[in-house]
Amino acid sequence: MEQQETISLFKSLSVHKVLELVHLLEHYESDVFMEKKNTAANGKSVLGMMSVFTTIRIGDKIHMRVKGEDSDKVCSAVHSFLQDAGAEEVLGYWEEEGVETVEKAMTASLNHWSPDVRYVAKSYLKTTRH
Template identity: 30%
Template sequence: MEKTVTVGLEHGLHANAASAFVHEAGQYKADVYLKKGNSTINAKSILGLMSIVVQKGDDVLLTAEGADEEAAIEGLSRFLEGK
């Protein structure tokens, strides 16, 4: 399952938001990935997330595969949208 999301977080995924995002992603059993441009990272990896720059207004692709993939996509989409 996948969904394109426009980042609505005021400061994008800076260090604090990135840490909170990785923590949120870790709550799901599904394998979750975030793609921006040509880079795809494991959404549960803080090092992976910090290796790409995600700013407000960027479009990213969330992909999840596993038992709770729908919940993962919905929860992480809301997080990225700043809701």
């Protein structure tokens, strides 16, 4: 049996949480594949999962494809894991305000900053935009 689901996430997972998720998926027989934009990963591969889950931005969607006899259990386990992982951490400033709002505010105030602060802000904006 094969199942496909789309999961919306509001933040990335820590490296520790990605390792926990991979370890969880290793207990199932089903093949699990995760995809975000142009990046796809085997759910049982630490490096692949790191490339998908540690770079999530607000509103990113993860497409999950599960193929095997225990696919129902896998989907349920992943949803529970992600729900618990999100509930554990308190939202930081970036999540509360939304990255786009903060980026707009930073861009609008660039003219009022010293050259050093402006350089750091521009570097940040370049590295966080896709």
